[in-house]
Amino acid sequence: MEDSKKQSDSSSSSIDATPKVTGIGGVFFFSDNPKETKEWYSKNLGLETNDWGSTFESRDINNPDKVNSLQWSPFKKGDEYFSPSKKEFMINYQVQYIEALVDKLKENGVTILDEITSYDYGKFVHILDADGNKIELWEPA
Numbered sequence: 001m002e003d004s005k006k007q008s009d010s011s012s013s014s015i016d017a018t019p020k021v022t023g024i025g026g027v028f029f030f031s032d033n034p035k036e037t038k039e040w041y042s043k044n045l046g047l048e049t050n051d052w053g054s055t056f057e058s059r060d061i062n063n064p065d066k067v068n069s070l071q072w073s074p075f076k077k078g079d080e081y082f083s084p085s086k087k088e089f090m091i092n093y094q095v096q097y098i099e100a101l102v103d104k105l106k107e108n109g110v111t112i113l114d115e116i117t118s119y120d121y122g123k124f125v126h127i128l129d130a131d132g133n134k135i136e137l138w139e140p141a
Contacts, residue, residue, distance in 0.1 A: 019101035025138045026071035026092030030082070034074040047072070068094065069140075084113070085134035098123050098139040 031037040038049040047054040053073030060066040075081060082090050095101055098116060102125055106112060113126040122140040129135055
């Protein structure tokens with residue numbers, strides 16, 4: 001009984017409450033024709049695609065009941081969603097404690113492009129990295 005209490009105490013105290021990136025949430029890139037690009041990937045590489053691209057699901061190794069997802073999405077070349085970055089790609093990072101992370105980023109002088117926005121599937125905010133790449137931060141619901 002005492003051993004199980006020690007195990008329980010140590011596992012509950014090992015929760016990491018650090019505001020940080022926990023994984024990749026998505027890969028977004030420009031395409032001259034996103035519809036044809038999705039069709040090509042579906043036909044040739046077997047991706048199951050929909051209007052937004054393709055979603056890859058995996059289990060969290062530390063919490064096997066939790067399902068993580070990674071979104072793969074081609075965007076029409078020049079789409080304003082990537083602005084103000086001039087790059088042809090954008091990475092979505094999955095994060096924990098997004099509000100505290102944004103506070104930390106502000107303290108560090110990082111350019112925050114918008115306010116945290118909440119949806120039924122999570123919270124989002126956009127920043128610029130040191131190279132001017134637009135980064136999407138996502139805390140899943």
